[in-house]
Amino acid sequence: MIRVENLCKSLHGKTVLNDISFEVASNEFIAIIGMSGSGKSVLLKHLAGLMQADSGTIRFEGKKLNDMTTRELETLRSRMGFVFQNGALFDSMTVFDNVAFPLKERGGIGRTEILERVQGVLDQVGLSDMGHKYPSEISGGMAKRTALARALICEPDYLLFDEPTTGLDPIIRKSMLKLFKTTQARLKSTGIIVSHDIPEVFDIVHKVALLYQGSFLVFDKPEALLKSKDPIVRQFIRGDIDGPIRYN
Amino acid sequence: MIQAFLERLGSSGLRSLRNLGQFGLFFVTTVHCSLTPPIKFQRILKQIWFIGWNSLLVICLTGLFTGMVLALQGYASLKRVGSEAFLGPLVTLSLVRELGPVLCSLMVAGRAGSAITAEIGIMRVQEQIDALELMGLNPFRYLVVPNLLASILSLPVLGMIFNIVGIFGGYLIGVRLLGLNEGTYFNEIRNYLEWNDILGGIYKLVSFGILIAWISCFKGFHASRGAEGVSAATTSAVVTTSVAILVWDYFVTSVVF
Ligand SMILES: Nc1ncnc2c1ncn2[C@@H]1O[C@H](COP(=O)(O)OP(=O)(O)O)[C@@H](O)[C@H]1O
Ligand SMILES: [Mg+2]
Numbered sequence: 364m365i366r367v368e369n370l371c372k373s374l375h376g377k378t379v380l381n382d383i384s385f386e387v388a389s390n391e392f393i394a395i396i397g398m399s400g401s402g403k404s405v406l407l408k409h410l411a412g413l414m415q416a417d418s419g420t421i422r423f424e425g426k427k428l429n430d431m432t433t434r435e436l437e438t439l440r441s442r443m444g445f446v447f448q449n450g451a452l453f454d455s456m457t458v459f460d461n462v463a464f465p466l467k468e469r470g471g472i473g474r475t476e477i478l479e480r481v482q483g484v485l486d487q488v489g490l491s492d493m494g495h496k497y498p499s500e501i502s503g504g505m506a507k508r509t510a511l512a513r514a515l516i517c518e519p520d521y522l523l524f525d526e527p528t529t530g531l532d533p534i535i536r537k538s539m540l541k542l543f544k545t546t547q548a549r550l551k552s553t554g555i556i557v558s559h560d561i562p563e564v565f566d567i568v569h570k571v572a573l574l575y576q577g578s579f580l581v582f583d584k585p586e587a588l589l590k591s592k593d594p595i596v597r598q599f600i601r602g603d604i605d606g607p608i609r610y611n
Numbered sequence: 612m613i614q615a616f617l618e619r620l621g622s623s624g625l626r627s628l629r630n631l632g633q634f635g636l637f638f639v640t641t642v643h644c645s646l647t648p649p650i651k652f653q654r655i656l657k658q659i660w661f662i663g664w665n666s667l668l669v670i671c672l673t674g675l676f677t678g679m680v681l682a683l684q685g686y687a688s689l690k691r692v693g694s695e696a697f698l699g700p701l702v703t704l705s706l707v708r709e710l711g712p713v714l715c716s717l718m719v720a721g722r723a724g725s726a727i728t729a730e731i732g733i734m735r736v737q738e739q740i741d742a743l744e745l746m747g748l749n750p751f752r753y754l755v756v757p758n759l760l761a762s763i764l765s766l767p768v769l770g771m772i773f774n775i776v777g778i779f780g781g782y783l784i785g786v787r788l789l790g791l792n793e794g795t796y797f798n799e800i801r802n803y804l805e806w807n808d809i810l811g812g813i814y815k816l817v818s819f820g821i822l823i824a825w826i827s828c829f830k831g832f833h834a835s836r837g838a839e840g841v842s843a844a845t846t847s848a849v850v851t852t853s854v855a856i857l858v859w860d861y862f863v864t865s866v867v868f
Contacts, residue, residue: 449738
């Protein structure tokens with residue numbers, strides 16, 4: 364269970380997160396949508412402890428993130444599968460080694476088992492014969508899927524995915540979203556996915572949050588968002604150019 | 612206006628103080644991680660290869676020419692006072708006590724230190740370091756400790772090689788070119804070189820090794836803003852390391868010798 368209370372964060376004098384509070388129950392899968400630049404990545408980084416809030420608290424299973432010792436934080440993080448928006452692959456390692464890395468570092472797992480598990484995950488994300496390539500030699504979409512494979516290899520209890528399907532073609536995107544759903548259900552993980560794949564992502568999550576001007580404008584079941592009369596929600600979901608949201 | 616000036620002065624003063632604090636804390640963390648398991652031996656070996664082995668050629672070349680030019684200049688000077696026989700000790704002591712450690716470290720800082728900063732800096736701006744942390748792994752253990760230990764182990768060896776090649780360079784010029792007696796050259800070295808000279812040189816090399824790894828890793832770790840940030844960090848690392856080596860060299864020399 365993840366619980367966020369009154370989280371605030373300003374970056375360079377600009378308020379990015381403005382008093383956000385929400386809760387994700389265990390075994391619940393939610394999506395965060397919102398305009399680019401609205402602070403979705405910043406919010407996920409706070410959850411992972413990569414950024415420090417100005418005020419407010421984040422709790423995992425009741426325990427405050429800020430109160431954790433280094434050991435506890437390391438343990439928590441090793442139970443997290445985090446996908447960075449840009450992939451953040453180790454560019455000096457092959458695809459295979461990137462995915463195997465967390466397993467190897469964990470220790471206590473035999474060579475053959477590592478080989479089998481990595482190959483299994485690579486198969487799932489459709490990169491069966493890309494293991495020997497380096498990140499610079501594969502396409503952006505493949506890098507995204509490698510990052511996914513790396514996040515899934517340790518069967519995490521928390522899934523934090525920052526736009527994991529952006530830049531994938533429609534077929535792979537659908538199969539990836541399906542993979543998230545089955546993985547989340549199988550591992551009974553608590554999941555947060557940042558995504559712009561409306562409406563596909565609505566089919567795989569329990570709830571959707573719309574991040575707008577620093578806090579959640581709505582946080583509700585997908586059907587409720589689809590039926591919403593709120594002009595901002597409607598504009599965002601339908602992708603209209605005219606409406607209350609304006610760039611520039 | 613005066614108030615604005617004072618405020619600016621104060622805030623930049625605070626910033627420098629905070630940077631200095633970060634810099635010190637960085638070292639303390641690194642030392643702590645170096646002394647507690649797990650130690651990543653494979654990464655250390657890889658960095659020894661990178662810092663030590665890959666620097667060998669450039670160290671031999673610079674060592675050779677430093678010894679040669681020392682012999683040329685030394686011979687000319689000694690000849691004026693009629694003591695060419697002391698060319699060997701002159702070359703050797705200059706190298707062992709001073710030029711070997713300093714020049715060798717400056718070469719390593721330029722060659723390996725800059726590369727370390729660039730590599731770590733790129734990992735920082737591409738969030739690879741964050742990714743490491745999110746796997747529950749300590750980036751200090753992976754990136755900083757191996758560089759520090761490899762640097763501490765490699766520098767004394769490189770420095771000794773620099774000295775030996777330099778002495779050989781002095782021999783080439785002094786004996787082969789200028790016609791000094793071979794026995795004189797080496798015997799006088801044996802007469803005048805003391806253990807303390809060598810130990811002092813090693814002490815310098817170890818501390819320069821620490822400086823190179825510490826500054827290079829720190830600058831990379833705190834790189835920001837994409838390619839430009841990494842290139843700025845790299846330049847700053849080389850400049851800072853070189854200045855630090857020369858300043859520290861003065862203090863060590865005044866205390867140790
Ligand atoms: N490391 C950072 N330093 C300063 N500002 C940042 C940083 N990361 C993000 N921001 C700012 O925070 C805002 C939200 O960014 P982000 O969370 O990346 O948006 P998105 O919702 O598209 O993921 C943006 O205005 C961005 O400029
Ligand atoms: Mg983002």
